[in-house]
Amino acid sequence: MLTALDKKLLEEIAELHDDPPGAFNIRKDGKGVQRRSLEGIEIRSKEDQPGIDVLVAPGKEGSVHIPVILTETDLSDLVYNTIEIGENADITLVAGCGIHNPGSGSARHDGIHRIIVRRGARLKYSEKHYGEGEGGGKRILNPKTELVIEEDAYAELELIQIRGVDNTNRVTEAEVHAGGRLFMFERLLTDGEQTANSDVVVNLMGEGSTARIISRSVAQGNSKQTFNPRLLAYGPGRGHVECDSIIMDQSTVRSVPEIWAENADAELVHEAAIGKIAGDQLIKLMALGLTEEEAEEAIISGFLK
Amino acid sequence: MLKLDNIYLELVVEGRSIPILHDIELDFQAGKMYALTGPNGSGKSSIARVAMGIYQPTGGKVFLNGEDITAMGITERARMGIGYAFQQPPRFKGMRVVDMLELAMKHSDGLNCQVLRQIGLCPDDYLDRTLDNSLSGGEIKRIEIATLLAQNPKVRIFDEPEAGIDLWSFEQLIDVIGDSHREDTTTVIISHQEKILNMVDEIILIEEGTVSMRGNRDKIWPQIKESAQCSCRRSCRLEEELYADCPR
Numbered sequence: 001m002l003t004a005l006d007k008k009l010l011e012e013i014a015e016l017h018d019d020p021p022g023a024f025n026i027r028k029d030g031k032g033v034q035r036r037s038l039e040g041i042e043i044r045s046k047e048d049q050p051g052i053d054v055l056v057a058p059g060k061e062g063s064v065h066i067p068v069i070l071t072e073t074d075l076s077d078l079v080y081n082t083i084e085i086g087e088n089a090d091i092t093l094v095a096g097c098g099i100h101n102p103g104s105g106s107a108r109h110d111g112i113h114r115i116i117v118r119r120g121a122r123l124k125y126s127e128k129h130y131g132e133g134e135g136g137g138k139r140i141l142n143p144k145t146e147l148v149i150e151e152d153a154y155a156e157l158e159l160i161q162i163r164g165v166d167n168t169n170r171v172t173e174a175e176v177h178a179g180g181r182l183f184m185f186e187r188l189l190t191d192g193e194q195t196a197n198s199d200v201v202v203n204l205m206g207e208g209s210t211a212r213i214i215s216r217s218v219a220q221g222n223s224k225q226t227f228n229p230r231l232l233a234y235g236p237g238r239g240h241v242e243c244d245s246i247i248m249d250q251s252t253v254r255s256v257p258e259i260w261a262e263n264a265d266a267e268l269v270h271e272a273a274i275g276k277i278a279g280d281q282l283i284k285l286m287a288l289g290l291t292e293e294e295a296e297e298a299i300i301s302g303f304l305k
Numbered sequence: 306m307l308k309l310d311n312i313y314l315e316l317v318v319e320g321r322s323i324p325i326l327h328d329i330e331l332d333f334q335a336g337k338m339y340a341l342t343g344p345n346g347s348g349k350s351s352i353a354r355v356a357m358g359i360y361q362p363t364g365g366k367v368f369l370n371g372e373d374i375t376a377m378g379i380t381e382r383a384r385m386g387i388g389y390a391f392q393q394p395p396r397f398k399g400m401r402v403v404d405m406l407e408l409a410m411k412h413s414d415g416l417n418c419q420v421l422r423q424i425g426l427c428p429d430d431y432l433d434r435t436l437d438n439s440l441s442g443g444e445i446k447r448i449e450i451a452t453l454l455a456q457n458p459k460v461r462i463f464d465e466p467e468a469g470i471d472l473w474s475f476e477q478l479i480d481v482i483g484d485s486h487r488e489d490t491t492t493v494i495i496s497h498q499e500k501i502l503n504m505v506d507e508i509i510l511i512e513e514g515t516v517s518m519r520g521n522r523d524k525i526w527p528q529i530k531e532s533a534q535c536s537c538r539r540s541c542r543l544e545e546e547l548y549a550d551c552p553r
Contacts, residue, residue, distance in 0.1 A: 302400030
């Protein structure tokens, strides 16, 4: 039975209401609490380690929600999920983790996802992190995503963390095969004493493989962010990495994009920028009647949209 | 409606105080259209920025409908009905055209998204575009003008609206600025374009940080033309002396 707090967390991370559409698996405080498989989308518990397998049949269309919530303090939850999207299937997968830490101990979730997008399939993957709690205990999220995009398949990753998470170490590794395409959009806002690290490695394996990685972040307070996106081409692939950060207050942002090609027909580009909100942007919005704070908010929310 | 009373402006650049404006005495009436013209660097945009509250004058006062607004900031002045379309509008990553128009309409009676159509941009094509480097200079400038039209303030200041805009759109731009001007609106256009100077009630010539001449088109235009030609001849002569042994 889900409590009002559980429902609030699920709403935050997965926009899930009473009756989620499609297949789903809800994990709470280290245990699976609700699950629904559908024809062509099977969700089953792993036998050898904590976590689930999500198996999507070839050609299947639909959505799968696999959110995780933590509502206890002094809790460390480690989960291994394997997701296989069958050939030519078209799936929207919503993961994400919401933590309500009521105490002074830490609440931590390490989610390790292995995702295989089979030949010709399409996956839209969204992972949102959210944290709250009045006890002062740390809220820690360390997601690791391993992604294989087979020939002519497409995957879109949307990774969002806006406030509330004290420490995060995110690792994303992708292998993109011939004709495969990856679009990854990471959005992050940290404040206070929060820290966030994101390591991304994308390997372009075959001819016509493409990857576009966009990372947008805002660092406020004394928070610290590090980005290390690496794009490697072993064949004639094309890739673009873009890291863009707004730095505020006493925060620190470190951005180290790397591109690496082992093929003369590869085309790789990286861009990285760190800067404060421009004065003329604030003036423009204030000249529309917004206060300076409202203008700042509008600029940040647009930037992270 | 908007009155600049004996405005002086000095700006500090790299620790040095530079005089920008002096003895500015201007009274913009409701229902009238004005053009501020003059050479580059003469202080036209600075006058607009003093009116909008972006620059605080070193001396003098700014009045709106008789109320002293000199100490008021940009936000308050915008809410009181002053609007300013930038000469070089800033770009915003992630913010869409529709977001900007909604912000513009938040504190005014506003129009609607048709303002885009009025300045020659199809709303279906542009509402969801982001105001970043993907838009050309001309597009961003037209959106800036549409934003001011959406804001629909009582005092409208357009800073070189024609800059970067193609000729066809320019004709349309003049029409839309003229058509949207009302009895209770004051329109001030900073411009060098003869067509704009032709459409206003009064032309104000700004030179070396102050008003050097004002009047209607027939009075001012010949003077501007002559002055422009003179300064061109002067600089050409100077160049001739400096580069006497020009290889051409």
